[in-house]
Each structure stands twice: as C-alpha cells, then as structure tokens.
Amino acid sequence: MSTTVSLNDAVEQEPERWESQDASTPLLEIKDLHIGFTTGQGVVQAVRGVDLNVYPGQSVAIVGESGSGKSTTAHAIIDLLPGTGKVTGGSIKFGGRELVGLGRRQTEDLRGREIGLVPQDPMSNLNPVWRVGTQIDEALVANGFQGDRAARKARVVELLGEAGLPDAEVRARQYPHEFSGGMRQRALIAIGLASRPKLLIADEPTSALDVTVQKKILDHLEGLTKELGTAVLFITHDLGLAAERAEHLVVMYKGKVVESGPARQILQDPQHEYTRRLVASAPSLASRRIQSAHERGKQTDEQLAAHADETAKAAPDVVVAKDLTKVFRLRGARPGTHTDFTAVDNISFTLPKGRTIALVGESGSGKSTAANMVLGLLEPTSGVVTINDQDMATMSGKQSFAMRRRVQPVFQNPYGSLDPMFSVFSSIEEPLRLHRVGDRKSREVRVRELLDMVSLPQATMRRFPNELSGGQRQRIAIARALALKPEVLVLDEAVSALDVLVQAQILTLLNDLQAELGLSYLFITHDLAVVRQIADLVAVMKDGSIVEHATTDEVFDNPQQEYTRDLLAAIPGASLEIGG
C-alpha cells in the first residue's frame, strides 16, 4: 500500500483512469444545485448552480474560501444542512437515485451505509459522554452490521486499528477527552468508513491539526480509501492540500463553480481570475518572503537599506530572551501529589530591530508559553527577557506598565479577541485611554490614522465586531496593537484562523507596516508555509526546546535537524510544482 502519492504520479495515471471512468456512470452527480438559507431578510442563496461529478473510486476536491458554499454543497448531499438551509433547485443523484426530496427513512439508510462523513473539527465532533468504541458501535448497529455484541466489539477494534490507532482495544474503551486531536480524527475516520460507504465526504478533515499530524492522517486516509475503492469528496480551503490529495479539483467562489478540471491543469494554468489569485496566494506554494514591503523599505528607511543577513546582526536587539525556562506544576491524581511539566526548556533567542523572528512548532511545543513570557504575561521560572536592555523581572509595577506600551500582542482568534460589546472605535481607543494618551479628540484622530494604516475605511469606527469579517477583525486587532506605537508586536498565530486570500492580505499588511514603522515581530505559528512569507529568522521548537535556530533561507534550503525536515515535508503541496 503506497501512502505517499505525489501529484505527479497521480496525474500520470489520470488519463487512463479517466478513460475507464468516463465510460461508467458517475457515482455522484450534482446538477445545477441551488441552496438557500431563510433569514429575516428573505432567502439568501448560498449555492447558486453547482455542477459536480464524482466517479467511483475517484477523489475530487472542492476548494474555496469560507462562505464559498463548499461545505454547504457537501452537507446537502446527505441532507445535513444547518438551520434553515434548503435545497431550492437542481438535483443530486447518487448511484442514479435522486437524493433531493428523499424521505427521512431513506436518507437515514443512505447516511453511513452509502455515504460516510469525516467532519471538520475533531474536538467537537465526538460526543464527550460516550466511549469512542460505543460511538463506532452505534454506526455499525445503525447500518445493519451482521453479528452479535462480541462480533461488533471485535469489528470496532479492527476499524480503529485500521484507522491507524495503536492499542485499539484499550482506546475503544476510552472517552474522547482522553484522545489527542489527531487520535480523535482517526476515530472519526473509523466512524466514516465503518460501514464501507461508496463515497466519503471529508470536510476539512485536518484543518484543525498540526501539519505533521495532518500529513500522517491524510496519507493514511488516502491509502485506506484507495484500498477500499472508496470515492472521496474533499472539502478544503487549502489549494496545495487539494492538489496533492485529489485528482480532480472544483474551485468554488460565492456559491458558484468558477473552474474545475484535473488538479495539475488548474495549478499550472488557472483560467479564472479567482483561481489565479488563489494559486498566487496559497501559502503552501509560496516560495519566498513577501518582498514588496522591503523593497519600499529600502528607499525609506536607512536601517533596512541593506536587508541582508549580516545587517541583521548589526541592528540592535530589541528583545533578548536568555535561558528562558517555564515549569508548570500540575496537580497529580491524588491530593498532595504533583508533577512538574517543563513547557519551555532553556531557550534563548534575540529579535533584532525591524526584523521578524518566527517561533515554529506543533501544539504543545511551548511556543505560546514563550510568547507570553515575552509579553510579561507569564513569569519565567528561570532566565531573563530584556526589552531594550531592560530586564522585565526587575521592573517595578509602573515600569512594566510602561513596558507594555512597547510590546503589544495580536492573538489568533479574531472572533474572540475583540469585545463584542465594544465598537471598533472603543476597541482601538481602549489602550490609549488606559495609558492616558491625549484627550478624546486627539485619540479619535489617532484611531482614524490607525484605521488608515490597516487599510480600513474610517467609517468602520462606528461598527461592531459582529458586523465584520474575520480578516477585518484581525486588521482591527492589529490597529489596536499599534495604537500605543509599540516597537514589538507579538503575533500569536495571528493569521492561522484566516482564509488563504485574507491571510495573504494580512501578511502583506504586516510587512508594509514593518517597513513603514520599523516594527519588530515575534511571530508564533505552527505553519511553516507562513514562516517563509514573513520571517527573517526561524526558531524551530519541539517539546519546549529550540532544536534549530537560523535564518529563514537556511532553515528552508538546508535544514539541519531531522525534525525540521519532517515539518517541511509535511507542508501540503510541498512536492508540487506550479507553472508561472
């Protein structure tokens, strides 16, 4: 069973497989599908005339940003549209049978048995109160598994093992909260494939996971579905991932299919304007740091004049972290007992002025803990953080309050980091107010200025977060961070929650701001693809330690550590070549 199939192999095989499948009828045939959601203002069309075919055993990916209607299309197939969603027109045929308007009983028979689903977020898709084994067993019972309790139990263990969980027998008796994200996703794959469906819908199956885990799981899923001959319909926002995992791509934009065809053809010769933008900004496919800002920076700022590695040393260090260690004391199983957990283990790094250093690692590597120590939100167990040669540990309350003006954070989730009760103006103004900067009038001027800086219209001021998109919110979070004219921004997964196109825009904005204001960035991310676009220096973290620390080019072109190489190989689409 080959698990890693590079696109080239897939494309090579494609023509003949297409021939054979063209002759047969499609397994799934969607024609002119329309889906609407009823709202207070009438019916909103989320999907407007989608055509899509999936042949037996084929893998097809629907690519698009959030709101493009890709998930809605997929959920319509098994009649699981959320809320008021309804198919308003068109047809969905599965194995020649019309699914639109199918009765409840028939739909229940179809689900699981004919069409399986691997959902998006492994954390919320397993019921926390039932054992994992029970939840798979349910699927077997519901889909008419022949056999008694013992036979089902054996089958559950077999399925979990097949999905790549070691110690499947023990695991089946555990609860979801005892599983890591990757393990839960494997359990969900086991559920999806439990009754051997002919079609598996994989809705962003790994977007919530670390890249290395993502690669393992997708490899496994690919091997498994190939072996079983299951057709797969991937839903993803990641073009690189789609191209690597599917033979056929369908690009959706605003509820319509704008382009479809063989994966390689779309990557190399995108026809539609939107696809072109998608290809251009896919982080996994980008090969270089965003340069435009630096080009401009060269003209405006002496300090950035020679943006080369040797000047990185010449620039003064704004942040110096030396021998940082953070030990958390965890409560043991019994009172009085405890275990020490070293989240950050003796790391050192420096951030030169006007540069970006990226702390990269998987979840649990200690990168966010390190960031919180730099922000002064966590006290290091040992080691020092100095900001402009000032030791944070020895600062008085007043000094550290003043220090906070110079180091500002931007967090991952733009939906959670803005107070929903605050208008955009209040959100951006708040730090100014707290630090007693200016009067109300001058603060308003500053807010307008900041909105200009992050390329938002000044009228945005009077709006509230729920009226804004994720990208707009993140711009506001950046504006708020910039309000006090800081020298350092700590960007903790600041673009991870955003769609690729928006992500590219925010990265460009950050680059421009850096050149304009001489900002230094501490960039925390799990996504190496993003690192290449923004960072000058990279520190790769694993289990609390820095395993590799070098310039971005060195890390990407000549990684020294096995772990770094694994991380690089796991970037989806890393093996792809795109033309143009």
Added chain:
Amino acid sequence: MLWYIGRRLIQVIPVFLGATLLLYALVFLRPGDPVAALGGERGLPEAVQAQIREQFHLNEPFIMQYFYFLKGVVTFDMGNDFTGQPVAETIANALPVTFQLAMMAIVIEAVLGIAFGLWAGMRKGKLFDSVVLVWSLLLISVPTFVTGLLLQIIVGVQLDWLPVTAGRDPNFYSLLLPSIVLAATSFAYVLRLTRTSVFENITADFVRTARAKGLSRALVTRRHVLRNSLIPVVTFIGVDLGNLMTGSIVTEGIFNINGVGGTLFEAIQRGENTTVVALSTVLVIVYIGANLLVDLLYAVLDPRIRYA
C-alpha cells in the same frame, strides 16, 4: 471513579462541621437566658437553675457544648424539648410526610419538565415552544400561595377531584394536589433549563456526526441530544431536592400538612432551641446528602468529571 467518590465523601465532613458549628453558634448567640426564662415571672430558685445548667452543660464553654451536641447527633440523641417530648420523635413525625411530598414533587417536575423542555427545545421558535415559554414564565412569576389557593379552590372545591387538605394522616392521593403546587415553580425552571440545553446540543457538531453515521432520529435524540442535555438539569433537580425537603411553610400551611416546614416555624416562634438546632441539623444533613448525590450523578453522566 472510586477515588472520586472517596474524595467527595471526605469533603462532606468539613462541610458538615462548618455548617453545624455556624448554626449552633447562631442559636447560642441568641439573647436571653433560657434557664432564667423557664420559671416565668418569679424565676426558679438559684439551686434549681444551677442544677439545670449542670444537667444541660450550660455552664461549660461554648466549644464543649458544641461537642456534646455533636455527640448527640451521632448517637441520635437530640434531647427533649421543654414539654419533655424527645426531639427525635418530633422530627420522626414531621420528616416522612415532607419526604413523601418532596419525592412526589421531584418526580412531577423532573418527568414533566424534561419532557416539555425536550419537546420545546427541539421546536425552538415554533408555536408549541412559545406557548410553553409563556406558561413557564407565568408559573415562575406567580407566588406559590396564589397557585396553591387557586388550585385548591378549582380542583379541590369546585371540581372536587382531589382532597382539599391533607389532614393528619395523609396518603398519596391527598398529597397529590400539594405536590403539584410545590412542583409548579421548579417544573418551570426544569423545563426552561432543559429547553436551552437541548437547543444548544441539537446544533452541536457531534449530533450532526451522529446523524451522518446513519442513526435514526429517535436514537440521535435519546443518546446524543437528551443524554448530554441532562447534565445541568440533574444539578438543578438535586439542589431542588434539598430545597423541597426543608419543607415549604406556605404549601404545608395551605394544605394543612404537619411537615418539616410547619414544625420548624412553630419551634422558632416558641423559642424551642433544642428542636430548632436538631431539626436544622437534620436539614443540613439532607442538603449535604442531596448535593453528594448530585456530584455522584454528575460523574455518572459526564465521564470528563469522573476522570478529572
């Protein structure tokens, strides 16, 4: 799981000691000398007073008195009241009626509250849901003595379906109307809690996954929606069990039931400290027991707590 139960049981001890100490101290601090008051206007002779003080340990320090009291609690010897009747007997007379009443009320509020709540939660925004919501709000906002008297007049007098009062030796039938009145407010709360909880769970990702597995609607509702929604509801019902067991002076008064509420009220009015402390202690134990039950049920319902 065993460890979890053990830990909860150990936690009961300081709670019990703290609650009874506070209770005892409050009564102790009450102004006036009970012994001096015994003899009425003229007062008892010094020697008799001293003897009584000696007998009831009243001349010993507070903390010693508290220990004598604790000793009484564990040996079920609560002492006698002023008329010489053992307090334990008074309690034994009042408790069973209140217990039966509380159990009937709990069953009514739990069964009907969860059923209506589930139904409303699954049809949020529809007519049934709105009607139920308005009614539950009405039940919550109308005081018990109004619903009590109203039902007494309509069901008991005009329709003559159920006995108007419970009387000296109440049976299931005569306690039915009072238990409905007692359950009314809690029923509304259980309903609303279940409704909200069901509505939250019904849109949860794991429910969609369960449907995608091919589970029938009934199974999805039972195993994934209702099962998960019960966790907060059980907490409420458990705490409510404590509340109902302490008796409802109003309901017991309306239906003429000699339960815990009435007995306690009388004892406080007459200044029967022994009875007040003893009865309150029993109620503390009932409360602690109810909360312990909730904690254990919690662990049964939610594995994340069991293994925490």
